[in-house]
Amino acid sequence: MTGTIDERMPAIYVSHGAPLLADDPIWPAQLAAWSGELPRPKAVLMISAHWEDAPLAIGATVTVPLIYDFYGFPQHYYQVTYPAPGAPELAERVRRLLRTTGAPTQDFPDRGLDHGAYVPLREMYPDADVPVLQISLPTLDPRRLLDMGRRLAPLRDEGVLIMGSGFFTHNLRAMSMENRVHSAMAEFDDWGREVLGAHDIDGLLDFERKAPSSRLAHPRSDHLAPLFVTLGAGLDELETQRSVIEGFWLGMAKRSVQIG
Template identity: 70%
Template sequence: MTATQERMPALYLSHGAPPLADDALWPDQLRAWSAELPRPKAILMVSAHWEEAPLAIGATRTLPLVYDFWGFPEHYYQVTYAAPGAPQLADSVRTLLRGAGTPVQDIEDRGLDHGAYVPLVEMYPDADIPVLQISLPTLDPRRLMDVGRKLAPLRDEGVLIVGSGFFTHNLAALRHLDSGVPSWSAEFDAWGHEALDTGDVDGLLDFRHKSPAGELAHPRTEHFAPLFVTLGAAEASGDLGGQRSVIDGFWMGLAKRSVQFG
């Protein structure tokens, strides 16, 4: 891929679940966000819903979506998103990672999961931008930041790097609530907002010990983990100070905070 004059931002977004499409507010927020962004040449997605080691590169051609959820109404399984594949981007990812000593594998039959396509359906509904998904090779925040640093040069080639998770994520705890926002979700969101605004990367890296209710907000790390790929890509380009929360608030009790660097 060749360099462009405009560096693409790096994003972390809370991707929601399939019913996001029926929300009265959130799809419009995602559409407004994408309208403000430079148009990407390609999109590189890192989703909470694909953990694979060593780091895996998904399909480089258009394949059926991965409906990795259960018990939803049938129409959610009829959603399509036939974005073009991104073989050239895949080549660049292999070159950057292998050149820096990071092993990479190819899983050519792995389509986009809901952590990738659910927000993209709202942000880029024409499905006319090539999309490549890669796996989370680890849940270690420091190692994921290193992956992001290695991928940072893609931003100067017109690639939108997107870490897709959920700013708080504990579905089991939500089952005990009738409605509203649980205190652990609100407290973690407020802490995370401040940590991002002040550039407290060390606090974010050690969020289980430094944050209030970290264990409740993220009993597993997979939905917070994509943030660290984004942070690494931002740090390598000197963009940590240019962070802003584009979307905030809560959806079904979970913090949907989504942030942009650069």
């Protein structure tokens, strides 16, 4: 990617839901409205909770089939397509930005978008006409991910929407088809709202120790981890942070945030 745009792109963190999000009566419209308020990106850099690999891995730079990384769903969910263009120039920019730190990268040219990537993108950019590059989570360490986001932040001035995709709370044992919200999910979400609103990065980085019910809300931190990349990409303007989507879906907090 070369050149700049007049309007800097935000950095966002989206709670992505499961493939059946598309059938929800509310959430798809919320995601569509959000993208309609954003500047038009030249490309999306996607960091999904569903790809952990170290060193940092760079996915397909051409259109390849999706990864249906879920089980037991009705067949039509495995027939969904999202043929977004690849972003080879963005891949090279990512390599250059990380190369300056000595951080190695690896390439997976056949690795398509997983559901953490394409599920929200189908609602936000349904025409699949925005180039997308997915990269892996090379670690779950919040501080290292924050630094990674900080190093990727210059992409925002080049028209790239940096999108972390996870789930603000994620414990499959607490999921409820009736959307009954376990107290642990509500407590963690309320704490997150307050800490994000206070721009308390140190508190967020130490969420496992400081947040109420953190182990119940996140038995593994993979679905919160992309948030730290987003925060790192927006460190210089945290005062603009806001929750664009709130509430619960199947008992999980769907809080999604924007910086910039």
